[in-house]
Amino acid sequence: MTAAKHAKPRLKAVEHEQSQPGIEKDMDNKPVFILDDYKGSDKLKGKVALITGGDSGIGRATAVHFAREGADVCIVYLSEDQDAVDTRNLVEKEGRKCLLAPGDVGDSKFCKGVVDGVIAQFGHLDILVNNAAEQHTAEELEQISDEQVNATFRTNYFGYFYMMRAALPKMGPGGRIINTSSVTAHRGSSHLVDYASTKGAIEALTRSTAPIAAKRDITVNCVAPGPIWTPLIPASFKGKQLQDFGKNVLMQRPGQPWEVATCFVFLASRDSSYMTGQTLHPDGGARLSG
Numbered sequence: 001m002t003a004a005k006h007a008k009p010r011l012k013a014v015e016h017e018q019s020q021p022g023i024e025k026d027m028d029n030k031p032v033f034i035l036d037d038y039k040g041s042d043k044l045k046g047k048v049a050l051i052t053g054g055d056s057g058i059g060r061a062t063a064v065h066f067a068r069e070g071a072d073v074c075i076v077y078l079s080e081d082q083d084a085v086d087t088r089n090l091v092e093k094e095g096r097k098c099l100l101a102p103g104d105v106g107d108s109k110f111c112k113g114v115v116d117g118v119i120a121q122f123g124h125l126d127i128l129v130n131n132a133a134e135q136h137t138a139e140e141l142e143q144i145s146d147e148q149v150n151a152t153f154r155t156n157y158f159g160y161f162y163m164m165r166a167a168l169p170k171m172g173p174g175g176r177i178i179n180t181s182s183v184t185a186h187r188g189s190s191h192l193v194d195y196a197s198t199k200g201a202i203e204a205l206t207r208s209t210a211p212i213a214a215k216r217d218i219t220v221n222c223v224a225p226g227p228i229w230t231p232l233i234p235a236s237f238k239g240k241q242l243q244d245f246g247k248n249v250l251m252q253r254p255g256q257p258w259e260v261a262t263c264f265v266f267l268a269s270r271d272s273s274y275m276t277g278q279t280l281h282p283d284g285g286a287r288l289s290g
Helices: 058-070 081-093 108-122 144-171 193-214 239-243 258-268
Strands: 048-052 074-077 099-104 127-130 176-180 221-222
Touching: 048 058, 048 108, 048 144, 048 193, 058 074, 058 081, 058 127, 058 258, 074 081, 074 108, 081 099, 099 108, 108 144, 127 144, 127 258, 144 176, 144 193, 176 193, 176 258, 193 221
Parallel strands: 048 074, 048 127, 074 099, 127 176, 176 221
Antiparallel strands: none
């Protein structure tokens, strides 16, 4: 869903719950992935980007913004085939090429294969966006199973590490690696303990690999959104938690994916050439709210 102008988007009274990983086409309140009046200016002309979790939500918004800025895109996703096809159509509507790569980022061999496939298809890889994520709520520590912890870290941390390890040697000077963290890495979350922990690990991974990448003239940065309206939300929360999502931040609403995607455009372009090991915070004031 696009939006004609900058507005304060409010959600309808009802949003139906979903199961993981969440499907954007089934949402009642469709996320806004780009504004109609967003004008690209060739910030990423001739670039090739690989985006994990690129089928929907922040990933879709980033893919479409990158395409409007001139980049070809590879979208990695788990199993949300129709969402991925819809995003590919949106990228191609912008006049750019889009490669779909379904699979599990928690599999290191898959990650290496995707990177090799992108280079075989496009000839080079300039931008890696690690964005795939899963989260599960639990009010008590004893409610978090071994299986849940392993699954959350497999997707949210190991998937990022595997992609970075595969991509970094294949990227040339001027390359960009951007990881998706969360406000929960900075303020914690008592009902998303394992998820918040992975996000803290992602921030440490970003800072720890920035010096390694800098020797190759490649930057590594992070985006830490607050409550953003994506398919992950109705797939994670139920009842009042779902309906009240995002209302406790200073702006009193959840953010939309387009409000995060512009941060990725900045970090992917030469506008951010003097930034590495840093984190941007499109969180609606979440870190400052009670």
